[in-house]
Amino acid sequence: MSQRHEQLQATWSDPPGIWGFLTTVNPRRIAARYVLTAIALLILSGLLALDMRVQLSQPQMHRMTAQLYNESFALHGSTMLFLVSVPVMEAMAMWLVPLMLGQRTMAFPRLNAFSYWLYLGGVMMLWVPHTLGVTPDLGWFEYPPLSGPSYSPGHRADIWAQMITFTEVAALAVSVNVAVTILKMRPPGMTLAKMPAFLWAMLVSAVMTIIALPAVMLVTSMLIADRLVSTHFFSPAGGGDVLLFQHLFWFFGHPEVYIIFLPGVGFVSAIVETFSRRRLFGHVPVVLSMLAIAILAFGLWVHHMFAVGLPKVGNALYTAASMAIALPAGIQIFCFIATIALGKPSYRTPLLWIIAFILTFVIGGLSGIMTASAPLDLQLTDTYFVVAHLHYVLIGGAMFPLFGAFTYWYPKATGRLMSDGWGIVSCALIVGGFNIAFFPMHILGLMGMPRRIYTYGPEMGWGDLNLVATGGTVIASVGASIFVANALISYWRGKRSGADPWSGSTLEWATRSPPSNYAFADVPVVQSAAPMWDNPLGPFPVMRGLSSRCREALVTSLVDANPQCRQPSPGPSIWPLVAALVTSALFVGSIYTPWALVWGAVPLALVLTAWFWPTRPRRKEAQA
Amino acid sequence: MSLPSMRLGSGWIIGMTLLAGCSAEQRTLVAAQPTSPPTGPDDPRIAAIKGNFYQISQGGRYFTWYGCTSCHGEPKTGWPPRLPFVTYYARIGHKGYDRKIAAEQRWQISAYLNSLTVTDAAKRHRQAVDQKGEPTAGQWQGPL
Ligand code: HEM
Ligand SMILES: [Cu+2]
Secondary structure, eight states: OHHHHHHHHHHTOOOSHHHHHHHOOOHHHHHHHHHHHHHHHHHHHHHHHHHHHHHHSSTTOOSSOHHHHHHHHHHHHHIIIIIIIHHHHHHHHHHHHHHHTTOSSOSOHHHHHHHHHHHHHHHHHHHHHHHTTOOOOSOSSOOTTTTSTTTSOSSHHHHHHHHHHHHHHHHHHHHHHHHHHHHHOOOTTOOGGGOOHHHHHHHHHHHHHHHHHHHHHHHHHHHHHHHHHOOOSSOGGGTOOHHHHHHHHHHHHHHHHHHHHHHHHHHHHHHHHHHHTSOOTTHHHHHHHHHHHHHHGGGOGGGGOGGGOOOHHHHHHHHHHHHHTHHHHHHHHHHHHHHHHHSOOOOOHHHHHHHHHHHHHHHHHHHHHHHHSHHHHHHHTTBHHHHHHHHIIIIIIIIHHHHHHHHHHHHHHHSBOOOHHHHHHHHHHHHHHHHHHHHHHHHHHHTTOBSSOSOOOGGGSOHHHHHHHHHHHHHHHHHHHHHHHHHHHHHHHSOBOOSOTTOOSSGGGGSOSSOOTTSOSSEEOOSSSSGGGTSSSSOOOEEOOOOSSSOEEEEEOTTTOOEEEEEEOOOOOSHHHHHHHHHHHHHHHHHHOTHHHHHHHHHHHHHHHHHHOOOSOOHHHHHO | OOHHHHHHHHHHHHHHHHHHSGGGTOOOOSSOSOOSOOOSTTOHHHHHHHTOHHHHHHHHHHHHHTTTHHHHOSOBTTBSOOOOHHHHHHHTTGGGHHHHSOHHHHHHHHHHHHHHTTSOHHHHHHHHHHTTTSOOTTTOOSOO
8 A cells, every 4th residue: 555655646746846836737736826826816906905995984085096996996806806706716626626526637637737827827917017007997897988999098908808818718728627527537436416516516617617708708809909900899980889898798797707606606515515414405406506507697698788778678588587597596595504404513614604605695696686677777787786786796605605615625735724713703703894894885875876986075975884884894804814814824733634524525535634646546436426424434435447657547437427448647747837928928919919919829839739749659559 | 939939028028118117008187287388398297298198098089079170180191290299289279279278188189199190090090980979079969
């Protein structure tokens, strides 16, 4: 055993030092990088939010100029959605999916590396110019004509548009990887019917990403083309249509909120199951609801455009569709509540986050039904009601489950537990502070306070509620600091967790914490969607036969997960990084000249050729 | 690596340095704008305003609003002629416009005229198309 361990560890290890850092294809190493980068940006962009809240705490404050405020909310919103929420969810998938499948790696390990480097390019695309004083200032969706060639001179809008191209290519790469891994690399016995809800959530959101993201890449590329080579897609006088931008953007933008929310549902299912000590109530309805959400989500985008004056029939249809999506979301919530109610819940920190999720997300869902109704939305749109709603669903529906997931899987990643006491304190402060900060915004919105304003007059009577909101933000920030401190201190001081501190239900708890380079020596064979609970006493049934001398992964059939072949898996490589650098040069160059696409394609083709150059011996030689 | 990628690489560096000269991107919305004519060709405000994208684009809008096009037509290659900034500023005062156009806007229009002499035709055209919806003095039929 231990000799085998040594051998596997060597086979799956990275080269030492910086070279290993640059060439690694270990999904856990890359995902950890992804998560840490996203959390750093969450903090930076949270500080921006705090700054904005201080500015709004009193009427007639002039510590920020209008322009600085515009830049702040544009940077905050764009960072939160494009550089934090989507990537962090994908990174969690990258970390967890292979472990939950009992696999050593993912389907396309090098694609993960490529994805991270491009994501980092996107981060730099937005934040490096920011440090130089050039920040996009039109919000997180930059509508033309405001972002067109005439009204956005300079490069602010280009930076925003190209940041999106970066992050979306990165997101597509991970999503393809996650989808293929889940579909083709499930352990024997894990048929689609016996697949844990977490994996379903990740699969559905990956597929949604693959369908939704091309729309936004297209629309931002069209915007750049309008700005650079006079294509007039969006200028009516040139035969274009400004609303085309909004349609294409929201065809992506609405599914995007579910791309962020569904992984949250995945975390919730896993945590609820483990801490209620009971199999997930209504596994089938939960999974079917995910599929229903995925389909409905692509038919709702016009509810972001009720105020632009589309035909009434269209508005009515989209109102109905938006209300319909409340049903599957509601079914999921009921199943989670039922699981807790029917189980023997132990209220550790991760479960508390889930309860916070349920309470907050329901409020966000209710305000969602209100904004989804076209007549009401005419009053509510572009007011603080929308700011309240979007933060209730994004923070309540995605960030709280994420924080729960972070505490839940922290011991798996580090081998140590986070402090429960401080965990409860930080959870209470964040959830309490959040509600104090954002609930009053509903009322402010109803009082008519528009979103995206940098200050207001005292005669409006909005001062008191704004002060309360800012107070809530401060409380939440204290909680967030405690959360971060808890995570940092526990890394060195936390109680040792062992492989399975929570008696979890899914396969990641079967391997050591933190997992070794190869994670699983043999592929487990599973019997149900909660495989760890199937035979609590006996050893795990496994399937032997994967080599320990070369990198190999098991490929199984799509529906029944019958073993099909041993797939050689690529080792560390520098090419993903080089390819990402060359792609970055192409993207950045195309802000300045359309020829960057042409000349940039040449080195890209060369690098991809090098990347895919076959290095394995041909089959015959290998068999000899 | 190959030549094109080197060219791109240096393009990237140049691009980033251009960005670093970020005063071109600055966007001032507060009342820190000039209220008096340029004092002469060495007035430091000239360099600041004529190098700033936002001021130039505002100037372009006023150019339409005040109906300059009704006599001069759309800007084209060769018009406006290349003149010193102060001359643009002075000429905008013709035909009583000095009493109609505020100093700040005259600055911006001067910056716009100055930029046109170096703007290529394609860019000029796409900005003009983008601004077709702007009110034009004399031809405006919308609400007033
Ligand atoms: C405690 C944490 C947060 C606070 C205090 C906060 C505060 C704010 C404020 C003050 C605005 C500007 C509202 C306006 O003037 O219109 C804003 C906008 C926004 N926030 Fe947050 N925020 C927080 C966290 C988040 C998170 C976690 C996300 C996403 C996951 C997020 C997404 C957005 C978006 C998309 C906008 C709209 C930006 C735009 O108008 O284009 N925020 N937030
Ligand atoms: Cu929506």
